[in-house]
Amino acid sequence: xxxxxxxxxxxxxxxxVCYGETxxxxxxxxxxxxxxxxxxxxxxxxPIIFVQHCDEELVPEEKTWAIIDNLDVKExxxxxxxxxxxxxxxxxxxxxxxxxxxxxxxxxxAQTEYCMDxxxxxxxxxxxxxxxxxxATSTLNNSYMSAKETIDFYESIWNHRFLKLIDDES
Numbered sequence: 001x002x003x004x005x006x007x008x009x010x011x012x013x014x015x016x017v018c019y020g021e022t023x024x025x026x027x028x029x030x031x032x033x034x035x036x037x038x039x040x041x042x043x044x045x046x047p048i049i050f051v052q053h054c055d056e057e058l059v060p061e062e063k064t065w066a067i068i069d070n071l072d073v074k075e076x077x078x079x080x081x082x083x084x085x086x087x088x089x090x091x092x093x094x095x096x097x098x099x100x101x102x103x104x105x106x107x108x109x110a111q112t113e114y115c116m117d118x119x120x121x122x123x124x125x126x127x128x129x130x131x132x133x134x135x136a137t138s139t140l141n142n143s144y145m146s147a148k149e150t151i152d153f154y155e156s157i158w159n160h161r162f163l164k165l166i167d168d169e170s
Contacts, residue, residue: 004040004041004044004046004106005046005102005104005105005106005129005130005131006046006047006100006101006102006103006104006105007041007046007047007048007049007097007100007102007104007105007106008037008038008041008046008047008048008049008105008106008108009048009049009051009087009105009106009107009108009109009119010034010038010048010049010050010051010071010108010109011051011087011107011108011109011110011115011116011119012051012052012053012109012110012111012115013030013031013034013050013067013068013071013109013110014052014053014058014064014065014066014067014068015063015064015065015066015067015068016057016058016063016064016065017053017058017110017111018068018110019068022140022141024110024111024138024139024140024147025138025139025140025141025146025147025148025151026135026138026147026148027138029135030108030110030135030136030137030138031068031070031071033108033133033135033136033168034071034108034109034136035070035071035072036168037106037108037133037136037168038071038072039072040168041106042072042074047077047078047100048074048077048078049077049078049079049080049093049096050067050071050073050077050078050079050080051079051080051081051082051087051091051093051109051115051119052065052067052079052080052081052082053065053082053083053115054081054082054083055083060081078096080092080093080096082115084118085114085115085117085118085119086115086118086119086122087115087118087119087122088119088122088123088126089122094126097128102128103128103129104128104129104130104131105123105128105129105130105131106130106131106132106133106166107119107120107123107130107131107132107136107137107163108132108133108136108137109136109137110137110138110139111137111138111139111140112137112138112139112147112150112151112154113139113142113150113154114139116137116154117154117158120132120158120162120163121162123162124161124162124163129164130162130163130164131163131164131165131166132155132158132163132164132165132166133165133166133167133168134155134165134166134167134168135151135155136168137151137154137155138151139151
C-alpha cells in the first residue's frame with residue numbers, strides 16, 4: 001500500500017494494555033500489521049509517534065508502561081505521555097503535529113472503544129484528515145460484545161465520518 005499520511009500515531013501498545021489476564025484480541029496479527037505500517041513510514045522517512053498512557057497501573061518507566069517489545073521502536077521516534085483517553089488532552093501532541101506540519105494522520109493501537117475512539121474523534125474535530133488500516137486496532141471482550149464485534153462496530157462508525165479505512169498488505 002503506497003498511500004500514507006504525514007505521520008503514523010501508535011496508541012497505547014504497552015505491556016500493561018496488551019498483556020494481562022487476557023491478551024488483546026488478535027494481538028499477533030495487530031503487531032504484524034503495526035510493524036508493517038511502521039516499516040512503510042520509515043521507508044518514506046515520515047515521523048512516527050508512540051503514545052503511552054500513564055496511570056496507577058501504567059506507571060512511567062515500569063514494565064507495564066513500556067511499549068511492547070515486538071514493535072519496531074527507534075530512538076528518533078516521538079513519544080507522548082497521556083493520562084486521558086484522548087491523546088490530545090493535556091499533552092503536547094497538537095503542538096508536535098503543528099511543528100511537523102501534519103495535516104493527515106494514520107492511527108493504530110488500543111483500545112478500540114476507549115483511547116482510539118476518543119483520539120480519532122477529537123483529531124477529526126481539530127480538522128485533521130485521519131486514516132487507519134483495517135483491523136489496526138484491538139480491544140478485549142466486554143459484557144456487550146466480543147472484541148471482534150467491538151472492532152467491527154467502531155470501524156463502521158469511524159469510516160467516512162471520522163477517518164478513512166485503508167487496505168494494507170498485512
